[in-house]
Amino acid sequence: MKTDYRPVVLAASVVLLLAMAVASLCVGAQALAPAGVWRALTGSGGGDAYLIVREVRVPRTILGICVGAALGTAGTLVQTLTRNPLAEPGILGVTAGAGFAINVGGVLGLAGGQPAQLALASLGAVLAAVLVYALGSAAPLRLVLTGVALSAVLSGISLGLRLMLPDVFDRFRFWSVGSLAGQEQAPLALPAGTIAVALLCAALVTRPLNALMLGDEVARALGGHVLRTRVSVLVIVTLLAGAATAAAGPIAFLGLMVPHLARRVAGGSIPWLMAFTMVLGPVLLLASDIGARVLLPTGEVPVAVVTAFAGAPVLIWAVRRRGAVPA
Amino acid sequence: MSGFLVLRAGAYSLRAGRRTLVVSLALLLAALGLAVLGLCVGTSWTPPREVLAALAGYGDEVVVVREWRLPRVAAALVFGAALGLAGAVFQNLTRNALGSPDVVGLDAGSYTGALFAITVLGGTSAQLALSSIAGGLAAAGAVYALSLRSGLNGMRLVVIGIAVNAMLTALNSWIVLRAELEVAMAATGWSAGSLNGVDWDELVLPFAVVAALAGALAALSPGLRQAALGDELAVTSGVRLNRLRLLLVLAGVGCTATVTAVAGPIVFIALAAPQIGRLLTGAAGVPLAPAALSGAVLLLAADLAAQLLLAPVALPVGVVTTVIGGCYLIGLLVRRTRRNA
Numbered sequence: 221m222k223t224d225y226r227p228v229v230l231a232a233s234v235v236l237l238l239a240m241a242v243a244s245l246c247v248g249a250q251a252l253a254p255a256g257v258w259r260a261l262t263g264s265g266g267g268d269a270y271l272i273v274r275e276v277r278v279p280r281t282i283l284g285i286c287v288g289a290a291l292g293t294a295g296t297l298v299q300t301l302t303r304n305p306l307a308e309p310g311i312l313g314v315t316a317g318a319g320f321a322i323n324v325g326g327v328l329g330l331a332g333g334q335p336a337q338l339a340l341a342s343l344g345a346v347l348a349a350v351l352v353y354a355l356g357s358a359a360p361l362r363l364v365l366t367g368v369a370l371s372a373v374l375s376g377i378s379l380g381l382r383l384m385l386p387d388v389f390d391r392f393r394f395w396s397v398g399s400l401a402g403q404e405q406a407p408l409a410l411p412a413g414t415i416a417v418a419l420l421c422a423a424l425v426t427r428p429l430n431a432l433m434l435g436d437e438v439a440r441a442l443g444g445h446v447l448r449t450r451v452s453v454l455v456i457v458t459l460l461a462g463a464a465t466a467a468a469g470p471i472a473f474l475g476l477m478v479p480h481l482a483r484r485v486a487g488g489s490i491p492w493l494m495a496f497t498m499v500l501g502p503v504l505l506l507a508s509d510i511g512a513r514v515l516l517p518t519g520e521v522p523v524a525v526v527t528a529f530a531g532a533p534v535l536i537w538a539v540r541r542r543g544a545v546p547a
Numbered sequence: 548m549s550g551f552l553v554l555r556a557g558a559y560s561l562r563a564g565r566r567t568l569v570v571s572l573a574l575l576l577a578a579l580g581l582a583v584l585g586l587c588v589g590t591s592w593t594p595p596r597e598v599l600a601a602l603a604g605y606g607d608e609v610v611v612v613r614e615w616r617l618p619r620v621a622a623a624l625v626f627g628a629a630l631g632l633a634g635a636v637f638q639n640l641t642r643n644a645l646g647s648p649d650v651v652g653l654d655a656g657s658y659t660g661a662l663f664a665i666t667v668l669g670g671t672s673a674q675l676a677l678s679s680i681a682g683g684l685a686a687a688g689a690v691y692a693l694s695l696r697s698g699l700n701g702m703r704l705v706v707i708g709i710a711v712n713a714m715l716t717a718l719n720s721w722i723v724l725r726a727e728l729e730v731a732m733a734a735t736g737w738s739a740g741s742l743n744g745v746d747w748d749e750l751v752l753p754f755a756v757v758a759a760l761a762g763a764l765a766a767l768s769p770g771l772r773q774a775a776l777g778d779e780l781a782v783t784s785g786v787r788l789n790r791l792r793l794l795l796v797l798a799g800v801g802c803t804a805t806v807t808a809v810a811g812p813i814v815f816i817a818l819a820a821p822q823i824g825r826l827l828t829g830a831a832g833v834p835l836a837p838a839a840l841s842g843a844v845l846l847l848a849a850d851l852a853a854q855l856l857l858a859p860v861a862l863p864v865g866v867v868t869t870v871i872g873g874c875y876l877i878g879l880l881v882r883r884t885r886r887n888a
């Protein structure tokens with residue numbers, strides 16, 4: 221029997237995640253040496269570095285880790301559940317639905333507090349997911365098209381609403397394109413807590429999901445509850461995508477890239493796939509966020525731009541693989 | 548052959564279905580009606596009688612109507628027709644109602660070229676036109692090359708096009724963010740596709756190009772109709788397929804790129820117009836003339852809606868076409884799903 225390298229690879233991925241987190245603390249408009257970051261973290265240093273690290277970069281890095289894990293896991297769950305290698309909350313319009321709900325809530329004066337935004341985002345995500353799935357579940361490629369069309373409609377209406385009420389939407393400006401910037405001052409407890417709970421549920425659902433991969437009949441014969449598993453996966457995906465979107469805006473393609481990458485190292489096992497996803501999602505989002513900070517000499521690119529540029533080739537690759545996707 | 552009308556002039560003849568003629572005439576009338584309405588609408592309402600007088604050169608509103616509103620209305624008509632033509636060409640080539648230039652990323656490619664011309668080259672109108680055509684062709688080439696293995700037909704090409712579109716859109720927003728502030732301001736107003744503030748000076752060249760391309764497409768259309776019957780049949784009946792396809796792609800990209808260079812990427816007109824024209828005429832393929840007329844009517848209506856919806860704020864017309872076109876695309880998918888079920 222072949223040696224199982226997966227624990228080693230997983231450990232290496234965790235080390236990579238730590239390295240990315242450190243890099244994310246060091247890189248930015250004001251580059252800091254790791255030693256300076258360490259001094260600021262332990263509280264012995266003072267001055268600018270202390271403020272930058274403690275007030276801006278640490279919250280941003282934590283948010284990046286949470287959102288990356290949430291989007292990656294949501295992507296893996298959707299791909300596994302629909303048996304569609306092209307599925308992803310961003311492409312399927314689930315994040316666009318969450319963003320649209322928050323925009324509409326803003327117009328109606330409902331999106332005041334964080335809990336309200338989270339609730340709205342989850343509601344929008346559910347509606348979009350159900351609608352897209354009802355229309356496009358006939359074939360993988362059609363599901364993608366339906367999601368793209370729905371995203372276009374929803375983001376067009378959102379843009380119209382933002383133009384109509386410029387003052388209300390000034391604070392949504394960065395958020396609406398998908399960015400981790402400008403979110404540093406928002407309290408992290410609620411989005412991070414929601415994502416953590418949902419990730420825990422995702423870990424719990426891996427075993428029933430593993431059985432479901434064998435087909436509905438086999439899963440039932442093995443004692444699994446097919447409907448219950450499906451519904452709970454849908455709820456988890458909605459929570460993850462909704463919370464991530466409420467915190468960082470619509471970020472597409474991350475949930476597409478991560479499962480494809482994770483599947484290469486995880487093989488066919490769903491629990492391993494989930495573990496790799498939860499580590500590699502944050503790695504990719506932090507890397508994209510660091511790229512977003514250095515790609516412009518002045519200011520920043522929204523991180524969603526970086527993930528789209530890096531993730532779209534994955535979509536092309538997945539579509540081109542012969543036999544992977546029935547048309 | 549009572550359903551057809553044949554016009555002959557020497558060696559040339561034109562055969563048109565009666566229904567096609569009636570529909571085309573109706574579309575033309577609708578376009579004219581909307582055009583008059585478009586000339587009436589603005590910061591203040593001008594009654595139609597005064598508009599007609601102003602067009603003839605009388606009255607107080609001559610400058611407002613002829614110099615401010617007429618360019619916008621004319622641009623909506625001509626560009627709408629150009630987009631409809633481009634959509635019909637590509638939907639014919641890919642034999643897929645979804646294979647239109649805006650869905651598969653040609654608009655985004657043209658826009659990349661235009662942005663390159665503005666930010667790097669300096670942005671004269673010739674540079675703008677040439678580099679947006681080059682950008683559109685490059686995008687078309689990329690999508691074609693990437694989907695070669697799976698064939699030109701089918702959903703795979705469309706999804707590859709969507710991915711290329713996403714990459715190019717990301718690239719475009721990066722270029723806009725990188726650019727100097729003034730350039731960025733101009734380019735952002737234009738990135739959603741907008742006819743706000745067009746004037747005659749910048750329209751002369753694009754109108755000439757669109758007219759030339761429309762003429763070329765009219766000359767190519769008999770071959771296009773033969774090609775729709777299938778490759779073998781077309782070749783046997785004397786159509787040089789490869790040359791025809793190359794010319795068609797060039798003309799289609801030319802139409803898209805010309806519009807994009809002036810008005811930015813106005814999406815979904817090219818997707819919806821040809822199919823609307825086809826449904827109205829009940830034609831077998833995707834005919835060009837009804838597509839062009841539907842495109843003109845659609846873009847003009849969308850532009851009017853963009854001006855009127857949020858009255859003091861003039862929305863970019865691209866926002867309106869995105870919403871309308873996205874709904875249309877969903878409807879198209881629903882119908883296909885039903886038919887398959």
